[in-house]
Amino acid sequence: MDHNVFKDLVPSYIENLTSEETNRLMEKHMEQCAECREYFKEMQGDLLIGHTKEQKNEKRNIDYLKKVRSKNRKKIFVITGSLLALFLVLAIGYHFLFVHMWIADDSNVETSIQQQDNIVTLTFQSKKDNRYLLAIEQQSSQNYTDLIIIYENWNILADKKWNIHSELAAAQQGGTDITYTFLNENTLLLDNGEEKKLTEDDKIKIQYKDHSEEILLKDLYHAEKQH
Numbered sequence: 538m539d540h541n542v543f544k545d546l547v548p549s550y551i552e553n554l555t556s557e558e559t560n561r562l563m564e565k566h567m568e569q570c571a572e573c574r575e576y577f578k579e580m581q582g583d584l585l586i587g588h589t590k591e592q593k594n595e596k597r598n599i600d601y602l603k604k605v606r607s608k609n610r611k612k613i614f615v616i617t618g619s620l621l622a623l624f625l626v627l628a629i630g631y632h633f634l635f636v637h638m639w640i641a642d643d644s645n646v647e648t649s650i651q652q653q654d655n656i657v658t659l660t661f662q663s664k665k666d667n668r669y670l671l672a673i674e675q676q677s678s679q680n681y682t683d684l685i686i687i688y689e690n691w692n693i694l695a696d697k698k699w700n701i702h703s704e705l706a707a708a709q710q711g712g713t714d715i716t717y718t719f720l721n722e723n724t725l726l727l728d729n730g731e732e733k734k735l736t737e738d739d740k741i742k743i744q745y746k747d748h749s750e751e752i753l754l755k756d757l758y759h760a761e762k763q764h
């Protein structure tokens with residue numbers, strides 16, 4: 538075999554790409570030719586070093602990718618955590634500003650009674666600009682006691698479109714009212730259309746934080762004139 542042909546074939550031989558016939562011829566040539574034997578050893582060595590270098594580079598690339606991935610994972614955790622924390626803060630803030638209510642202190646509430654024909658209106662007005670009031674009515678059907686609980690809340694936004702509850706929209710300007718329709722001095726027209734003959738036991742109980750006030754329904758009619 539020719540030296541130059543041998544040298545040309547060495548890389549393929551090392552990579553096991555040559556045929557068995559060629560391998561046999563090359564091995565036979567190496568036995569006889571010291572120069573080509575040396576050349577083969579050198580090439581083999583170079584290729585091995587090259588392979589290990591490649592493997593090292595690959596490993597380095599893989600390590601780098603792993604690092605990047607774990608960094609990304611950490612970033613995702615941090616971002617998700619931050620978003621959750623932010624959401625929690627917003628939800629709690631929203632709750633305290635717009636949802637949370639408390640029973641009003643009567644010193645913050647100005648109550649007035651107005652009558653127009655047979656309709657008597659109880660108005661509860663907040664004395665503080667930054668609060669609004671909400672009157673929640675609970676009627677017990679047995680002996681007619683109309684329990685009105687006065688709630689207070691922060692009046693942050695004057696704009697109605699921001700108010701989520703329709704009651705809150707109605708409770709603008711810091712005040713709230715409840716109306717009673719009388720048929721006459723001694724008869725109340727209930728929400729369900731029934732007529733209610735008033736007795737000495739029928740009353741309105743207005744609940745504030747520390748105490749409650751009672752008004753006899755009989756006294757409500759013409760109450761304005763008495764004031």
Ligand SMILES: [Zn+2]
Pocket residue numbers: 539540543566570571572573
């Ligand atoms: Zn040779």
